[in-house]
Amino acid sequence: MRWSPDARGRLERAAFELFAEQGYSATTVPQITARAGLTTRTFFRYFADKREVIFAGDEIPDLARAAIEAAPAGIDPLDIVVHGLRQVADGRFEGHHDQVGAVRRLVLSEPSLRERDARKRADLTDAVRAAFVARGLDRPESAVIAETTVMLFHLALEAWLTGPAERRMADVVDEQLRMLRAVLGPDRAGS
Template sequence: MARWAPDSRERLRTAALELFAERGFAATTVPDIVLRAGLTKRTFFRHFSDKREVFFGDDEIPRLAAGVLAGAPAGVDPLELVTEGLRTLAIRRFEAQREHMRSARRIIEAEPLLRERDLRKQADLRDAVQQGFVDRGEDELTARVLGGLTVELFQTALEGWLADDDTAPLTEHLDRVLSRMRSTFGC
């Protein structure tokens, strides 16, 4: 088995998704995944803490959100900061992964443990955004609202994008959801 390969993370993800689709999540083991990918268990655990993290990327998204908030100039409108942060995330992390994410979403929806983990990851993002806004000087209530708004905006846009047979990018779905939120709440 290869000790190191530059594309090992993606090979592991691809192998895992194939096996989850063929056998189901519960019936697939880490040894099955590494065998299919032609890599070692050590390589797997260098990239993922467990097989659930094949879908969720450890703490990558909350870390990215915290970094965007910490690095943004003072005085930027909070909603504008949320919007631009989500647009950047969509372009850098999600746009090229649409088909992969559709497959992953089907598996997640079929497995209660994965749905629970998905909700936990959404809560982690909400908490990271909330703390980021507190650190920027927003009061606790405003920061909490912004954290919840960020997650709802992103999840709603993501679900629409994955269900859409059109080729519209995720950023377009984000814009639609934000526009609907603004018209609904008059902001």
């Protein structure tokens, strides 16, 4: 068969089923393709390796860059960041609490996946930094905003995953921002 409907989705579902059943390390590409009813060659059309089943298609750095570039001039950088994080939260995470939690547990359980996750964090940081430099912010300020963006995103993600499933992640972004402002607020500067 030359074309299989939803081949990528079938491969992703098969991989996650096998990761849950027998663990990430014990799962092979041939097992994934057999479960999906597809060939190994088809697998490699979509993914470079089994890690990419988890991380492929993660366009968050591109989304962040585009959102920052599209923001009107004169808007406070932190307001741009928070607006973008709320959009990502609603568009990519809302309604997927259990699935995102399962993926996060899998990533944290495997050293090679934690390494890849760290690379994705660095990619996001680089994208945000470059986008703010392109907007005219100086490099040190852009670096602070970029690091804060990634920290806020991951604080919100972890808080959302460990809290009740019915909470909106966008609301958790707001909660984490309030916490960050309280910790770093002007009344703490002299401490």
